[in-house]
Amino acid sequence: MSPERLAIHTFTNKPWSIRECIENYARRGVGGISIWRETVAGQDLKAVGRQLDDSGLVPVSLVRGGFFTGKDSPTREAAIATNREAIVEAEALKLPMIVLVCGATLGQTPEENLDQIREGIAAVLPQAESAGIRLAIEPLHPMYAGDRSAVASMRDANDLAESLNHPLVGVALDVFHVWWETGLEAQIERCAAADRLFAFHVCEFKPDFDHVLLDRGLPGEGVNASARIARMVQAAGFTGLTEVEIFSRKYWAENQHDFLEKIITSCAPL
Amino acid sequence: MSPERLAIHTFTNKPWSIRECIENYARRGVGGISIWRETVAGQDLKAVGRQLDDSGLVPVSLVRGGFFTGKDSPTREAAIATNREAIVEAEALKLPMIVLVCGATLGQTPEENLDQIREGIAAVLPQAESAGIRLAIEPLHPMYAGDRSAVASMRDANDLAESLNHPLVGVALDVFHVWWETGLEAQIERCAAADRLFAFHVCEFKPDFDHVLLDRGLPGEGVNASARIARMVQAAGFTGLTEVEIFSRKYWAENQHDFLEKIITSCAPL
Numbered sequence: 001m002s003p004e005r006l007a008i009h010t011f012t013n014k015p016w017s018i019r020e021c022i023e024n025y026a027r028r029g030v031g032g033i034s035i036w037r038e039t040v041a042g043q044d045l046k047a048v049g050r051q052l053d054d055s056g057l058v059p060v061s062l063v064r065g066g067f068f069t070g071k072d073s074p075t076r077e078a079a080i081a082t083n084r085e086a087i088v089e090a091e092a093l094k095l096p097m098i099v100l101v102c103g104a105t106l107g108q109t110p111e112e113n114l115d116q117i118r119e120g121i122a123a124v125l126p127q128a129e130s131a132g133i134r135l136a137i138e139p140l141h142p143m144y145a146g147d148r149s150a151v152a153s154m155r156d157a158n159d160l161a162e163s164l165n166h167p168l169v170g171v172a173l174d175v176f177h178v179w180w181e182t183g184l185e186a187q188i189e190r191c192a193a194a195d196r197l198f199a200f201h202v203c204e205f206k207p208d209f210d211h212v213l214l215d216r217g218l219p220g221e222g223v224n225a226s227a228r229i230a231r232m233v234q235a236a237g238f239t240g241l242t243e244v245e246i247f248s249r250k251y252w253a254e255n256q257h258d259f260l261e262k263i264i265t266s267c268a269p270l
Numbered sequence: 271m272s273p274e275r276l277a278i279h280t281f282t283n284k285p286w287s288i289r290e291c292i293e294n295y296a297r298r299g300v301g302g303i304s305i306w307r308e309t310v311a312g313q314d315l316k317a318v319g320r321q322l323d324d325s326g327l328v329p330v331s332l333v334r335g336g337f338f339t340g341k342d343s344p345t346r347e348a349a350i351a352t353n354r355e356a357i358v359e360a361e362a363l364k365l366p367m368i369v370l371v372c373g374a375t376l377g378q379t380p381e382e383n384l385d386q387i388r389e390g391i392a393a394v395l396p397q398a399e400s401a402g403i404r405l406a407i408e409p410l411h412p413m414y415a416g417d418r419s420a421v422a423s424m425r426d427a428n429d430l431a432e433s434l435n436h437p438l439v440g441v442a443l444d445v446f447h448v449w450w451e452t453g454l455e456a457q458i459e460r461c462a463a464a465d466r467l468f469a470f471h472v473c474e475f476k477p478d479f480d481h482v483l484l485d486r487g488l489p490g491e492g493v494n495a496s497a498r499i500a501r502m503v504q505a506a507g508f509t510g511l512t513e514v515e516i517f518s519r520k521y522w523a524e525n526q527h528d529f530l531e532k533i534i535t536s537c538a539p540l
Contacts, residue, residue, distance in 0.1 A: 145450035
């Protein structure tokens with residue numbers, strides 16, 4: 001696809017400030033942007049919002065809310081408060097969606113984590129409704145199921161969204177996290193049929209990764225699942241921008257303009 | 271559980287030779303042994319078999335067959351030949367079961383891999399029947415689904431075993447690989463109800479692992495799922511020995527007698 005069908009996550013170009021991300025994406029003809037809370041921490045959100053308006057970039061997602069689990073009630077309440085702040089930020093930046101990395105606490109069972117996640121999302125839903133902000137549950141690869149997300153497959157994400165059954169609660173599918181899943185096509189169809197396929201992220205899993213978080217690949221690298229899954233998502237009727245979310249110490253060490261070109265080239269066949 | 275309810279995989283004590291494994295497990299009152307092909311490579315299998323007979327250890331599994339996938343037919347035929355050799359070795363060592371790490375080839379879809387795995391197992395089944403050797407499909411954690419096993423959950427393993435529908439084809443459940451799976455208890459019950467729960471391995475996943483293969487934990491470390499899953503397996507009627515299969519550069523650097531004591535202590539609460 002052409003650059004105007006892409007939205008890039010600011011964390012993909014971690015060395016760039018929010019101003020540089022907006023400028024460079026717009027200049028290169030990228031269609032949209034998803035903004036990491038880390039990238040705008042301490043910034044004047046109104047000024048960022050004005051720059052974003054002027055840029056013509058489509059605002060896609062605020063990344064990220066979630067982390068709803070915890071051993072005790074004060075911890076979980078604090079997480080809910082943080083998610084409420086994220087909704088305020090998303091409103092300020094006119095981002096219509098928040099991606100949720102739902103959380104997992106070491107020593108809790110998947111079921112305990114999922115119950116706490118369900119309660120956390122339900123607790124912030126009234127404010128999301130007032131703001132008109134969509135909440136996208138992102139299933140994470142099971143290598144993160146111990147401490148980042150008990151939602152570890154599209155099947156899990158669909159089950160969770162279905163149990164909450166709210167038009168503002170859907171799913172953000174990231175190739176990096178679900179390429180391994182058997183029956184994936186059926187889960188994507190199930191998600192889309194329920195109007196819950198809110199977002200599609202590309203990023204490749206490299207079986208020989210040298211860091212559990214920060215060695216991710218461009219479309220075509222590693223297990224090379226982006227094109228296959230893009231076809232499934234398109235066949236299921238997804239028409240949103242394709243988001244590029246890649247964490248990589250290797251690519252962060254390069255000139256970020258060169259990396260942006262590599263992103264655009266690698267996404268062209270999708 | 272007490273040591274006589276445990277069987278230890280020789281690769282757990284990688285610094286030990288097969289003779290040292292047999293001697294030290296038997297001396298310490300461990301109940302059984304699973305033998306890695308790497309540990310007996312180049313050895314006189316008849317002599318190993320005699321030592322094993324004399325030791326009183328219960329022979330549990332030969333580890334491991336599988337790796338049935340490949341881009342071309344000669345590669346897959348070679349894998350089938352290797353599995354036939356493994357059956358001969360298992361017979362020589364009087365090991366009644368072979369654990370299968372089923373395989374995955376970079377760039378193939380999960381479905382392509384699974385079709386090739388199904389064909390590979392079907393191809394070696396006649397010889398397994400003649401030898402009376404059971405084949406235990408081990409689902410691997412999805413972080414290995416790109417290049418080691420497309421069978422990435424208990425659900426996948428059950429589906430595959432069910433499709434082969436043969437009394438010699440079952441499942442080896444390893445805590446390290448499936449602790450994250452939602453609906454795990456139902457999949458364990460499904461497996462046991464079909465008489466397919468052939469083996470149970472303990473080993474913990476550490477979310478902060480420093481090596482994708484060789485930084486595994488003792489029961490109680492990391493996500494601490496061994497006790498929880500042991501209860502499920504016991505409730506489902508599993509009565510075999512509990513196998514200890516831990517790869518760890520950290521523990522391999524220690525005195526292996528001390529490591530064996532840690533294993534026995536950490537398995538006591540199971």
